[in-house]
Amino acid sequence: MTTSALADLYDPDTYLAGPPHEAFAALRRAAPVHWREVPTGPAAPGYWAVLGYAEVEHVLCEPELFSSEKGGVVLDDLPPDRLAQMRGMLLAMDPPRHRDYRRPLAHRFTHRAIAMLEGRVRDASRAIMREAAERGHGGGEVEFVGEVAGQLPTRVVGELMGLPREDWDYVHRLAEALNRGQDAGGADRAAAEGDGAGGGGGEGAAAPTVEMAMYAAGFAAGRRARPPRDDLTGLLLAGDFGGRTMSDLDYGSFFVQLVTAGNDTTQTMLSSGLLALLTHPDQLADLRADPSLAPGAVEEILRWANPLHYFRRTAAADAEVGGVRIRAGDRLATYFTAANRDETVFADPDRFDIRRSPNRHLSFGKGEHFCLGAHLARLEGRVFLEELLSSFAAIELAGPPVRVRSNLNNGLKSLPVRLTPA
Ligand code: HEM
Numbered sequence: 001m002t003t004s005a006l007a008d009l010y011d012p013d014t015y016l017a018g019p020p021h022e023a024f025a026a027l028r029r030a031a032p033v034h035w036r037e038v039p040t041g042p043a044a045p046g047y048w049a050v051l052g053y054a055e056v057e058h059v060l061c062e063p064e065l066f067s068s069e070k071g072g073v074v075l076d077d078l079p080p081d082r083l084a085q086m087r088g089m090l091l092a093m094d095p096p097r098h099r100d101y102r103r104p105l106a107h108r109f110t111h112r113a114i115a116m117l118e119g120r121v122r123d124a125s126r127a128i129m130r131e132a133a134e135r136g137h138g139g140g141e142v143e144f145v146g147e148v149a150g151q152l153p154t155r156v157v158g159e160l161m162g163l164p165r166e167d168w169d170y171v172h173r174l175a176e177a178l179n180r181g182q183d184a185g186g187a188d189r190a191a192a193e194g195d196g197a198g199g200g201g202g203e204g205a206a207a208p209t210v211e212m213a214m215y216a217a218g219f220a221a222g223r224r225a226r227p228p229r230d231d232l233t234g235l236l237l238a239g240d241f242g243g244r245t246m247s248d249l250d251y252g253s254f255f256v257q258l259v260t261a262g263n264d265t266t267q268t269m270l271s272s273g274l275l276a277l278l279t280h281p282d283q284l285a286d287l288r289a290d291p292s293l294a295p296g297a298v299e300e301i302l303r304w305a306n307p308l309h310y311f312r313r314t315a316a317a318d319a320e321v322g323g324v325r326i327r328a329g330d331r332l333a334t335y336f337t338a339a340n341r342d343e344t345v346f347a348d349p350d351r352f353d354i355r356r357s358p359n360r361h362l363s364f365g366k367g368e369h370f371c372l373g374a375h376l377a378r379l380e381g382r383v384f385l386e387e388l389l390s391s392f393a394a395i396e397l398a399g400p401p402v403r404v405r406s407n408l409n410n411g412l413k414s415l416p417v418r419l420t421p422a
Contacts, residue, residue, distance in 0.1 A: 009049055009335075010038055010075065012405045019309065019410060021350065024338040028052055033322035042076035047312070047331035048324070053342035055322040056334040056362055059313055063368040066332060069094040071314035074408060075333055085209065088253040091261065091369065098368060100242025105372065108232050114375040117159065121383045124155040128384075129391035136419040141398040144415040149270035150176070152384055153263040156376065161255065162231035163219065171215070175263050177208035209256055216255035217248040224248075262373045265307040268411035269377060270384050273301035275415060276352055278397055283354050288389055297354040298381035303361035304352045309337045309410050311365065336362050337410060394420040 008014040008023065027034055032052025038044050050056050059066045071077060072092050086092040090101055107113060128151045136142045154172040157163075163171065220237060228234045236246055236254060246254070277284040277297070287293050310333040319326045326332065340361045341349035364371035371377070388395070399416035 009036060009333075010043065010407060012407045015309070015407055015410070016403055016405055018403065019337050021337075021341060024051060024335065025341065025343075028338050028342065031322065031324070033324040035324075038075075042078075043331070047075055047333050048321070048326060050321060050332055050334045051338035052322060053339040053345045053362070056336070056339040057366055058321055059332055059334050060362075060365055060369070061367040062319075063095055063098070065316055065319055066313035067094050067316045068092055068098075068313060068369060070316060070329075071331060072312050075310075075312050075331060081206070085253065085256075088250060089257045090372065091257070095368060097242060102372070104235070104239040104241060108235055109372050109375060111375045114379055117156070117376070118379060118383060120159045121152075121156055121379055122387065124152060124159070125384045125387040126391075128152060128155075129387050132419060133391065133421045141416050141418050144274060144417045145267065145271045145412050146176070146414070148388075149274075149384075150263075150267040152270065152380055153266040154259070156266075156380060157258055157262060160232050160376075161258075162223075162229060162233045167215075167219075171212070171259075174208045174212045174215070175259050178212065178260065179264055209260075212259065213249070213252035213256050215252075217252035220246075220248040220251040258373070261371075262377070264409060264411065266377050266380055268307035268409065269298075269301060269305075269381055271412045271415050272305035272307070272410070273298070273381065273385065274388070274395070274417070275401055275412065276301055276305050278395065278417075280352050283352065287354060287385075291386055291389070293354055294382045294385050295378070296357065296359070297385060298378055299359045299361065300352060300354045300356050301381065302363040303340045303346070303356070303359055305410065306336045306340055306361065306363040307410055308363070309408055310335045311369075334362075336365075391422055392419045393422040394418075 008020065014020055027049070028051040032050065032055045034049045034051070035046060036049050037046040039046075050059055069087075069092055073086070078086065090098060093101060128148060131151070132142050132148045135147060142148060151172070154175050155168055158165070158168045158171060220233065223229070223233055224237060228238060233251075236251055239246065277287065283297075287297055313332045313334065315326045315328055315330045315332065317328050321332070340346070340363065343349050345360065346356075364374040364377075396418045397416070398418045401415045402413045404411045404413050
């Protein structure tokens, strides 16, 4: 395999027609770890593309050796202001600091704790379906990504953090502006939206990020003045994070972290999930006939249409992965898109199969940084699907879906559908 085929993995245009699964498979079979040269820009001189399931697991499960703090999340090196913002985020911390921050939060995100939110996630999903039915009344179309799928994550974060309901729309608009800014070339998509020489640098997302952090800091200050409540905000404000408590600004940055980590990814899972089912009508019919298939359908959506292509690490010391020598300071991209279709782990990996079992996909990562919101995302996925299918007797594509132009986000920008209420 020539490096020119691999060179395309950094180019956002490569992903416009869908992930390059054939190229990923050919590369992975040739070798599970490849050097990809990026001659100029913020990802220069290049990075290791980690494509095999075992190799992705290996990198994710050695957080000291493959650091998130020395350069994580996106392939591009970030400008100093964005880097400073990232430093307060779990995603960009290494152990032991990472453990100090994560430990006090973990029990709020366990399967059992999240299951208690089911009623509220269901109420929010029902309200969204009612609004969608009104919008699509009389055979009209709805734009499913923004008008339906994108509505759920902010309402759920609002519930989780105990935000006043009258603020939800405002927070939603900020989250949308933040995503739009990133689409236009912001830091989280700098590699994605840039021209290969980076571009962007976070300007598009910076203003809504700061506004959201300031809103949340103000909310925290108001909460401190009142008796403590038993929600995530109460826990954060009283928590001990490695001998430190959270300031209002720390809270603001944590809030932005939850919204950036959870919103786009969940919206993608919900909208790509519907598209996967619409393009596999036999499985959609099976799911309608037997709603107990919903949890498996969510797992298969996550494997087959994983919302994020990769996350980055930086080698803290010389190392070896998949028989390849990695040097201290090298970037690595762990490609979930490739690992989730590794034929040594998944039988017939390109087949979308809502009954697939076992389904040990890596879409939530693995090890130290395993997605804190995984149980929440799964709950949202299942409840949203159940409510969608019981609210609408027919769901049809009303036009071609448009994909996000990104090498990081495996999502849809728009999905026009026609909804017929049940
Ligand atoms: C971490 C994916 C939803 C909060 C991660 C990681 C992945 C991921 C792959 C690991 C990052 C790494 O290894 O560097 C997803 C996907 C989601 C989703 C595919 C939806 C389908 C959510 C939600 C929340 C959330 C709903 C919270 C509301 C977080 C946080 C981290 C994280 C805080 C950082 C954990 C750490 O570094 O210890 N997510 N996520 N995620 N996710 Fe999610």
